[in-house]
Amino acid sequence: MNRCAAPEPGIQRLIKVPGPRVEHGVTNLYIRILVFAVSGFSGGGVFVFAYECRCDTLICMNTIKDVTGRDSGLRPDPMVIIEQYYSPGTKSYEYLVEHGRMVAEKALEIARKVFWLPPGMLFIEEAAMLHDIGIYMTDAPHLGCTGEYPYIAHGYIGRQILEEEGYPLHALVCERHVGVGLTAKEIVEKALPVPARNMVPITLEEEIICFADKLHPVTPEKMLTRISVAEAREDIKVYGPAQLRKFDRWAAMFQEA
Numbered sequence: 001m002n003r004c005a006a007p008e009p010g011i012q013r014l015i016k017v018p019g020p021r022v023e024h025g026v027t028n029l030y031i032r033i034l035v036f037a038v039s040g041f042s043g044g045g046v047f048v049f050a051y052e053c054r055c056d057t058l059i060c061m062n063t064i065k066d067v068t069g070r071d072s073g074l075r076p077d078p079m080v081i082i083e084q085y086y087s088p089g090t091k092s093y094e095y096l097v098e099h100g101r102m103v104a105e106k107a108l109e110i111a112r113k114v115f116w117l118p119p120g121m122l123f124i125e126e127a128a129m130l131h132d133i134g135i136y137m138t139d140a141p142h143l144g145c146t147g148e149y150p151y152i153a154h155g156y157i158g159r160q161i162l163e164e165e166g167y168p169l170h171a172l173v174c175e176r177h178v179g180v181g182l183t184a185k186e187i188v189e190k191a192l193p194v195p196a197r198n199m200v201p202i203t204l205e206e207e208i209i210c211f212a213d214k215l216h217p218v219t220p221e222k223m224l225t226r227i228s229v230a231e232a233r234e235d236i237k238v239y240g241p242a243q244l245r246k247f248d249r250w251a252a253m254f255q256e257a
């Protein structure tokens with residue numbers, strides 16, 4: 001069904017989906033043993049704690065299973081989800097899939113550079129493919145979308161869609177990737193047409209995808225191209241100095257110049 005061509009009236013309901021139940025399993029044990037062995041030589045207790053926290057997140061994102069160890073079905077197939085909302089061959093479908101692939105490719109490239117943190121690679125690939133799923137509800141004719149909402153709303157609309165599909169972690173990537181993230185204060189002060197709540201990337205994966213997305217603008221003249229970090233800085237500048245500082249911090253952390 002091409003919901004882009006005939007957008008539904010709007011998703012007003014925010015369904016709360018319980019988070020995945022995670023089985024850490026043997027892999028987590030191996031990681032913990034390895035980290036303790038390494039830290040025994042370096043004496044890095046803080047490092048152990050921080051690394052274990054990241055490992056917990058990574059394992060949560062990469063092996064979402066129920067307590068019996070069976071696949072609970074919470075791993076999305078991005079293309080299956082996309083094709084529920086967009087028809088292959090349409091302008092919006094072609095844009096969404098190609099843009100998603102470009103962002104996923106760049107995000108994975110960045111993630112490989114910070115492998116020690118460590119980022120959840122599978123999650124990044126899935127969430128990057130799905131991060132703009134909400135655009136069909138927005139008014140963006142150059143993307144083939146004729147919805148009733150302003151483009152800035154695609155983030156929280158995407159969250160609603162993926163929560164209804166049953167993927168709450170991926171849903172947060174949708175909501176938190178607009179600009180360099182939107183704070184509730186900024187939303188109120190600028191009277192932005194989105195709910196007044198914090199929509200800021202928090203996890204490493206959310207930050208990587210948001211940063212990679214900024215290198216792939218949506219404007220008609222630059223769509224489906226990759227721009228340099230310097231060009232992206234110019235785009236971010238208009239949002240304010242705090243936003244630019246955050247972008248610069250990411251660029252340094254991800255070794256992107």
Ligand SMILES: [Fe+2]
Nearest residue numbers: 099131132213
């Ligand atoms: Fe995007």
